[in-house]
Amino acid sequence: MSLRDNRKRMLKTFFHYLRAVNAENIKEWKIELTYKPDFIRQFIEPFVYLFPYFLYGFALLGGRYSEHLRSITGISDMVAYTFIGYLFIGFLNTACWAMGFSLRKEQWFGTLETIFVAPVPRWVYVAGMALHSTCHQGLIMLIQAVVIATFFAIVLQMSGIFMALSIVLLMLLGLYGLGIIVAGLTIALKQWWVVSEALSTLIVVVTPIAYPLAVLPLVLRKMSMFLPTTYGIIGVRHFLLGEELVIGLPTIILRLFLILIVWLTFGMIVFLVMDRYGRKKGSLSIY
Amino acid sequence: MVGSGEIIVNDIRKIFKKGKPDEVRAVDGIGFTINKGELFGLLGPNGAGKTTLIKCISTLLIPDSGSVTVGGYDIYREPLEVRRHIGVLTGGERSLYWKLTPVENLRYFAALYGVSRKVTKERITYLLELMGLVDKSNVRVEKLSSGMKQKLSLARVLIHDPPVLLVDEPTLGLDPYFARFIRDFVKNELNKKLKKTILLTTHYMDEADELCERIAFMNRGKIEALDTPDRLKQSMPQKQVLEIKCQGTIEKDMFETIDGAAGINISHGEGFVFLRWNTDNPELILGNIIELVREKAKIYSVRVTTPTLEDVFVHLTGASLKDA
Missing domain, CATH: 3.40.50.300 (P-loop containing nucleotide triphosphate hydrolases)
Known part of the structure; x- marks a missing residue:
């Protein structure tokens, strides 16, 4: 086969996989929209869960603003500070639940083996689910951001939006590595949700969602340095709210790059090993 | 290739x-x-x-x-x-x-x-x-x-x-x-x-x-x-099958005393019991079998037919397709 033919074939394969990823995304939207009450719930629930964070903050601070918070972060507005951190829980859910859940859901539908005999690599389904849940989560977060920012009159630095989104993109790619790990484990482990639950809880605790990094105990602070969400939150708060950076911006970007390479590589390895294990043991059709 | x-x-x-x-x-x-x-x-x-x-x-x-x-x-x-x-x-x-x-x-x-x-x-x-x-x-x-x-x-x-x-x-x-x-x-x-x-x-x-x-x-x-279905059926050592359709309680060991009546296949379907024997001479065992079956069950039909794939399977494995 000539080099040109080879390139043509590779290009064809690439577009085939891309189309399959998009087909997965569209399929998920269509199925999701048939469960209308649940679809609506997913848009309302984040507001409900956010409220206790605010109330807790109000109770402790005696109001919305805090000089102490300003002294350690550069931001005095507790509502704005917490809200930005809270948005990241949605991204975490995307990775740990939506992506990790994707293959198990197919098992429940009874369609996993049917799609697994299609001529695309198995990660394509997880990637399709990642695309879907990123769009879904992005939409929820956009609505949340508009409503909360309007209701509480939060002033965001619009000049920093491009950089904030770039940081979020890098963070998301890192989180996808985590999602692929969980998706791979679900092939082999029946009690998949234990892994997912444990990982997401750990990350929520270690990630500075409602508090600055400085208040974490040293061990947890060290641990948080390996998580993309930590840098995502720090970066976004800096660009949208003007939080003082505790780590230099080049370091944040470099570490995010490293994390996404390591997590994605590790995720793919775990996924491929688990896929092979599942096909050896015959665990694909076991619920 | x-x-x-x-x-x-x-x-x-x-x-x-x-x-x-x-x-x-x-x-x-x-x-x-x-x-x-x-x-x-x-x-x-x-x-x-x-x-x-x-x-x-x-x-x-x-x-x-x-x-x-x-x-x-x-x-x-x-x-x-x-x-x-x-x-x-x-x-x-x-x-x-x-x-x-x-x-x-x-x-x-x-x-x-x-x-x-x-x-x-x-x-x-x-x-x-x-x-x-x-x-x-x-x-x-x-x-x-x-x-x-x-x-x-x-x-x-x-x-x-x-x-x-x-x-x-x-x-x-x-x-x-x-x-x-x-x-x-x-x-x-x-x-x-x-x-x-x-x-x-x-x-x-x-x-x-x-x-x-x-x-x-x-x-x-x-x-x-x-093999092909025909050849599989032809491979049966006995070329005929005696089949009795009845209703009642029939046990395999009932027929042990009859010469040439070993290898019975009992199956159930649509409320009936089907008894099948692979045999070359159905007329030799027919009388004794009917006598025994009558004691335990009501007979609806008796026929002599050719072996089916089910018979071949039973012959090869000793179990029926439904029960194996």
Whole structure:
């Protein structure tokens, strides 16, 4: 086969996989929209869960603003500070639940083996689910951001939006590595949700969602340095709210790059090993 | 291209829970070749290893040893090419997305198989017409009957027009009307008209007899016999079968005292008990048997017939297709 033919074939394969990823995304939207009450719930629930964070903050601070918070972060507005951190829980859910859940859901539908005999690599389904849940989560977060920012009159630095989104993109790619790990484990482990639950809880605790990094105990602070969400939150708060950076911006970007390479590589390895294990043991059709 | 067969299975083994007390030798050293355009049947009871074998061929499972090629592609080295080459009908009606319509289902699977958008549109129209599902094309699958779902599953399998089809228990749980449709479709449309190579698994003896050019009897992970249905039946040492249809309680050991009446096969169906003896001289045992059966049951019919595939299976394995 000539080099040109080879390139043509590779290009064809690439577009085939891309189309399959998009087909997965569209399929998920269509199925999701048939469960209308649940679809609506997913848009309302984040507001409900956010409220206790605010109330807790109000109770402790005696109001919305805090000089102490300003002294350690550069931001005095507790509502704005917490809200930005809270948005990241949605991204975490995307990775740990939506992506990790994707293959198990197919098992429940009874369609996993049917799609697994299609001529695309198995990660394509997880990637399709990642695309879907990123769009879904992005939409929820956009609505949340508009409503909360309007209701509480939060002033965001619009000049920093491009950089904030770039940081979020890098963070998301890192989180996808985590999602692929969980998706791979679900092939082999029946009690998949234990892994997912444990990982997401750990990350929520270690990630500075409602508090600055400085208040974490040293061990947890060290641990948080390996998580993309930590840098995502720090970066976004800096660009949208003007939080003082505790780590230099080049370091944040470099570490995010490293994390996404390591997590994605590790995720793919775990996924491929688990896929092979599942096909050896015959665990694909076991619920 | 390896060999001349479309599907070549060579000494394949798949053992689950290896080395444990409950070890299962699902596929135990099986080998056969299916020729291009052939309709080949795997006949065996539940748990014989038919589905495991299909899963190995379709790359869903990795065999412990042995080799398989489909259309010349090796399942270990070229799994994506193998999958492009085959259509797999397994899992029955659950193999579809119930919340989507037939058109949405077919469009999704076409994208997975890399069928171009233009061809997808043409194939969907063609397949829905072929299956008589045009008026249901925008109805959610959950609202279709089991038979319609199975028809749609067949359409799904054909969306990329594969040369090889692996069809696992296609009429399981279907009412007689849809079962007849599926059988006719597999035989006449897929095999005769479209020249597809088909590996069909079933535990319905009549289905295998009617559809398949060659049949492999599978039991406990092994192939007990492989030939055309006629030759399999001719291979029986006894050329006649005495069959009694009755209602009552019949035990196998009732007939032990009658010379030449060993090897009885008892099966149940539609409220009746069917007693079958493979024999060359039914008239020699008939009188004694009827006398014994009358004591325990009411006889509805007595007939002498030729061996069926079920008789061959019982002869080879000592168990019936339903009970093995």
